[in-house]
Amino acid sequence: MTASSASTPRSLPRIRGERHIAALVGSVIVVLAVLLPVATILLVAVSGTSEEWPHLLRYVLPQSLGTTLALLLFVAAGTSVIGVGCAWLVVAYDFPLRRLLAWALVLPLAVPPYLAAYAFGEFFHYVGPLQSALRALFGFTNSRDYWFPDIRSTWGAALVITSVTFPYVYLTARVVFLMQGRNIADVARTLGARPWRVFFRILLPVARPAIVAGLALVMMETLNDIGAVEYLGVRTLTLSVYSTWLNRGSLEGAAQIAAVMLVIVFLLLSAEQWARRQQRFHAARGTQMHVRPPRITLSGGRGLAAAGALSLPILLGFGIPLFVFGRYVMRRLYQFADPQVLQAFLTSVAVASVTAVLTVLLALLLINAIRLRRRPATLLLVRLASIGYALPGTILGLGLLLSLAWIDNTVDGFSRSFAGFSTGLILTGTAASIVIACTIRFLALAESAIRSGLEKLPPNLDQAARSLGKTANQSALTILLPLLKPAILTAGILVFVDTVKELSATILLRPFGFRTLATHVYENASRGAVEDGAVAALLIIATAIVPVILLSRPLMGDRNT
Template sequence: MSLFATKTGQHPWTAAAFAVAVLVGLPLLTIVVVSFSPSETGTLLRLWNTVLPGYIFTTIQLACGVGFGVLLLGSTTAWLVTACDFPGRTLFNHLLMMPLAMPGYLIAIVYIELLDFAGPIQSTLRHIFGWKFATEYWFPRITSLGGAIVLLSLVLYPYVFLMARTAFGEQAGRWLEAGQTLNLSPLQSFFRLVLPLARPAIVSGLLLAVMETVGDFGLVQLFSVNTFTVGIYNTWFGASNLVDAARLATALLLLMLFLIWLEYLSRRQKRYIQSTGVPPSRKKLSRIAGICAFSWCFFPLFLGFLLPFSLQILWFIEGFSEIRTETFGHDAMNTLLLGGTTAFAALVVALILAYGRRLAPSAPLNGAIRIAVTGYTLPGPVIALGVLLPFAWFDRQLIALSEQLWGVSPGYLVSGSIAILVFALLVRFMAMAFGNIDNGLGRISPHCDEAARILGLRPFGILRRIHLPLLRSSMLTAVLLVIVEVMKELPATLMLQPFNFSTLATRTFSYASEEMYKQASLWSVAIVAAGILPIFLVNSRLLSSLRQRTPGGTS
């Protein structure tokens, strides 16, 4: 193999793939190295004696609460649309994924405006009952840990819904038939057979939702819930202490790696679920049961997507005259520039990684790629810190060299430009581009490569003339997903954005921090609207794939 690789020029591709994978994985190594370096400004013991226990306890509370919420909402709605027939079932099968288009900080803005003391609901109650002060009545406080748990559950349950629906749709029919042979009722079969055997898939979705919860910044910052991400941000920008921020980031990184390990174990258990099977025969529900099923599915969809999105549109229409459209246009152009540049870079890197592994797979290269695509599971503040530290070090060396040679300081050319932000977002969303490209290459038969080699094509020629035309759909999907995720990304963009550079997400958060919720409506509507189409396309593709794998499958 090595002789063939040398002759056909595959070694440069694999070397480039390995080098790029190491470069993309650099932020992780940087965080760990800096956090354990000796420094006078911070120690692990001092952090443990001050803020670290509080961050750990609050983060665990938030993760457990959201975990329970997404498990309840996701698994039950998935079973209803898979195994039951009731009015609106087909529509819910598509729409129950829509809350994923609603970032946590956007739903937080809506419910703060709606449920806060000066909001319309409390104002109406005070008007009806003659109350004047908050001490005269009790009303649940939305900006609290409990409020954060509820809202994050409403926007993250689709992770569990998606995984559970796939597991139920593939094998639940056989499990229910087995339950009938054991004289079990449908309800007993569900709890004793269907749910335990679908556990690996459900746990996988649950852990994805928990990782998103642990990495959330915008919602918990607006709600003053002191989790790890808020602590990193406050330590970095409030106390200007990068070393302590890096140490907090390392603690958060260890927690995320533990969750990744748990998710990996859950995926290993999926070997017990066959790739083909029998979907359950949907049971026609009675009128009362159908109303209950409809209401239960409508509840998270309405609170997690329809209500907040409708209110954002309403606020946009009502306050259009107060909205600075020129500012919006400037922010939209910045966002598209950032998203397009990041998507193009991610596409190129993904092609190098996937094609390099296709040419000459090896254990070191696979390990490097695994590190390179870990960024999506890491919180934005961790990636921002891991990127800033080496880039700032490089700029300082460049400044010192320039002053020594020419007596002029060029300033922070790299860490103060959009380049550092593009690199951070590339690390954050590399997994999306690589997954699409790698799956697309996997569908191309190796015989195509062999035939091309016989005709005298070298690896680059094979990629350009054969693979790229066949990968158009995968590349378009990768670019679209990366652009949309860049539009929604808040913490990394907020921490690394250059001076006088704002995106849709950072401007929205800036308005929300100043309690100008309605003025942020146009920016909010644009972010959510951009996320709807990719989610709808991906969900439609998954439903189509499920129907192909299961004869008579669910739709």
């Protein structure tokens, strides 16, 4: 989900007769904290010297912007074809291993793009298993005897990101194919329309809004990535922010590039919002099926071909990373006892745990504010608080670094003036900055998960508790909160895992010597030793599989899907 997906909870009862100013004040503070990095980026970009813009316009933006737009276009096309095609095959046809493949198509979500890039770089390398097998099979002796595409290119980065993000489109398209337009599709078939004509002329137009929403998520993930594009040598806007700040020492220039990225984010959010409105339009007029229509059975060679077509994206997005890192780990089992790996693991667990607890508490605060003050202003505040999920980690990290530095300098100046001592850096360059960044970025994730659980509860629970003499807070603590434990646990797991995987903001904000599993893999890949980070990479993938299993459990449990 993204910031724009925070909608009005239909089942939240409005509690009348009490103003609950504290809930509103708490929501305002959360929103200000979320918007502070964005406001800082824009302020620094506008106040920067005019000397930066000519350099950026001549040497940086044309190439970086062109490469970013090309990468977004390639990834959007690839994820559309793979995600929609896989969803249609799973929904419309029956073939060997269909149910297993329908679930396995979600597994690539467990692999972050930067890990996929490292694995693809090793797998497709000249001395990697694929080219080595080709030389052995055809008798080639060196690279001049045959042509092989270079994975370190824009198309290579597009292949990597597409292979691990297509499930976003697959899931949204699959739901729409199952729930929308099934009666009209059956009518079209009875009138003699062939399956492919029904797909292109009826089901695909109905699913278009959901596909656009899924693509918006994919493109925001693409814009957020820094590890994959840096490793593959693709200069995007995200990488330009990082290099302009560190290599040229220009915070103003980095902020100005980040401002350009904010424009792209705004356009993506607008496209997703439009898609969701269109999706609600279709949902109000779509047809629902309570009985699953018969699938077309594919047997023999056609059934095997369908199973093979679905297996290919699974092998690319999940199989290759698992094979590459698994092979390295089997040769380096001793690294499980490596002090650096253990330190990175414990640091990741600590940061992710604190972030998960803090994020869930803030999400509960926002949801309770809506419950107590269900007014347009409160709903707007919650929507603004959810915008952090749409911000690329590089933008969030840079904006937070500048804003936290200003806060630290202000506190230190005040302490020097009135207390006579220096407080130093309290937030900047500490683990607290990483916790704050991840909390801002994943707050929407936690709020959405808890809100979904709350909307499943009967809407009259609050009124019943109030009629028995309970106050609003007593009702929340003794009735709603216990019932929401599964949703709260799910929200905490999702935030925990995404924090463990997070790289873009961490490499900008981490203090000296601070190492998580993600940065441990990144550091080894940066010096050309991907194999030394294999244990950490597998730990990240193993952790990320947990929410994937939670997400895909209905796909395995429902035989009608």
